[in-house]
Amino acid sequence: MRVPSDACPFHRPFTEDFSGCLAYQPEEVAVTSLRDKPLGTVWTCQHLEPAQFKGERGHLYPRCLLGDTASRRQALLDVLLGPRAA
Numbered sequence: 645m646r647v648p649s650d651a652c653p654f655h656r657p658f659t660e661d662f663s664g665c666l667a668y669q670p671e672e673v674a675v676t677s678l679r680d681k682p683l684g685t686v687w688t689c690q691h692l693e694p695a696q697f698k699g700e701r702g703h704l705y706p707r708c709l710l711g712d713t714a715s716r717r718q719a720l721l722d723v724l725l726g727p728r729a730a
Contacts, residue, residue, distance in 0.1 A: 648697070649711070649713075650695070650707050650708050650712055651705050651708070652706040652708050656686075656706065657687055658687040659687065660687055665689070665716065666716065666717065666720045667708075667710055667717075667720050669689055669690035669691060670687055671687070672685050672686070673685060673686055689708075691708050691709045691710050692706050692708060693707055693709060694707070695707035
């Protein structure tokens with residue numbers, strides 16, 4: 645199966661000191677059981693969301709809201725350049 649270009653290529657959950665992706669925005673998430681019992685916390689990225697593979701109901705992957713590798717680089721560049729870039 646071909647991986648979509650907007651799929652996050654990094655192993656999750658992220659470590660507290662993860663720095664593999666330049667666009668990474670850490671977010672700590674409290675994980676619970678199906679009965680709403682606390683299971684602990686994990687690190688994720690603010691840009692991640694679950695997405696479904698086309699034509700494969702129930703088959704999910706972690707999608708980066710910024711897009712593919714080039715889009716993530718451009719988003720970081722836009723942040724670094726700030727309002728001057730516009």
